[in-house]
Amino acid sequence: MSVENAAPTKPHIHIAPSVMCADLCNLEADIRELETAGIDMLHFDLMDAHFVPNMPIGLALIQQSRAKTECAFDIHLMVENNDFFVDAVAEIGVQQIAVHVESATHLDRTLSLIQAHNIKAGAALNPATPLSALDYVLERLDFVLIMTVNPGFAGQKVVPATLRKIAKCRAFLDERGMDLPIEVDGNVSFENIPKMVSAGADILVGGTSSVFHTSGSRAENIQQAQQAIALGLAHREG
Ligand code: DX5
Ligand code: ZN
Numbered sequence: 001m002s003v004e005n006a007a008p009t010k011p012h013i014h015i016a017p018s019v020m021c022a023d024l025c026n027l028e029a030d031i032r033e034l035e036t037a038g039i040d041m042l043h044f045d046l047m048d049a050h051f052v053p054n055m056p057i058g059l060a061l062i063q064q065s066r067a068k069t070e071c072a073f074d075i076h077l078m079v080e081n082n083d084f085f086v087d088a089v090a091e092i093g094v095q096q097i098a099v100h101v102e103s104a105t106h107l108d109r110t111l112s113l114i115q116a117h118n119i120k121a122g123a124a125l126n127p128a129t130p131l132s133a134l135d136y137v138l139e140r141l142d143f144v145l146i147m148t149v150n151p152g153f154a155g156q157k158v159v160p161a162t163l164r165k166i167a168k169c170r171a172f173l174d175e176r177g178m179d180l181p182i183e184v185d186g187n188v189s190f191e192n193i194p195k196m197v198s199a200g201a202d203i204l205v206g207g208t209s210s211v212f213h214t215s216g217s218r219a220e221n222i223q224q225a226q227q228a229i230a231l232g233l234a235h236r237e238g
Helices: 024-036 059-066 082-092 107-116 161-175 192-199 218-237
Strands: 014-017 041-047 072-078 096-100 120-125 143-147 182-185 203-206
Touching: 014 218, 024 059, 024 218, 041 059, 041 203, 059 072, 059 082, 072 082, 072 120, 072 203, 082 096, 082 107, 096 107, 096 143, 107 120, 143 161, 161 182, 161 192, 192 203, 192 218, 203 218
Parallel strands: 014 041, 014 203, 041 072, 072 096, 096 120, 120 143, 143 182, 182 203
Antiparallel strands: none
């Protein structure tokens, strides 16, 4: 079959388990289970208890995890001193870093710093932050992180307006010729995944309402999430 007649390949929707939701007292075993279930990206939430009132994991955990897995590391900074943490995780060896537009005093400079480390740079937007915050950093972006909950804690419920924000973000990027992936983070549940994927999500941060849900094993939950993704893709293709 010639290439032009080949069936269009389905977009690959990444599941990035949120490590702060894992069993942190048995993290190596948890990571093994996730790898066996086909996971190739891990989401690490780095919080400083200032930008958000929480601090679930730190640099040492990311450092020690690096030696245990080949998974891509997806770092979500929720800190005030972004440049310090960018340099610190770059030293450890990570593949992408998202910084909050709300926390970055010099967002363009920080995104440039990430890319100077040859790491993919992302802008993270809180639920209430408009997409126009991306207007003057588009050239510095490798992905966009849409928060579907207010950052800082796992186990929250999706902010309803953010579901339409995902679709708006896809349209916003497409209108500007930016074929960038959209990462979605917060209450990425079995029920919400189809809506999020249908709206345009490409990377799903799996937390307490999917990958780490108490109703099943990691493998069972990932399989259920994959089924929810397929529903969303079918709806996206209409
Ligand atoms: C919250 C973090 C999320 C969180 C997701 O600020 O960015 O990654 O761990 O947890 P759930 O999926 O339970 O909302
Ligand atoms: Zn996160």
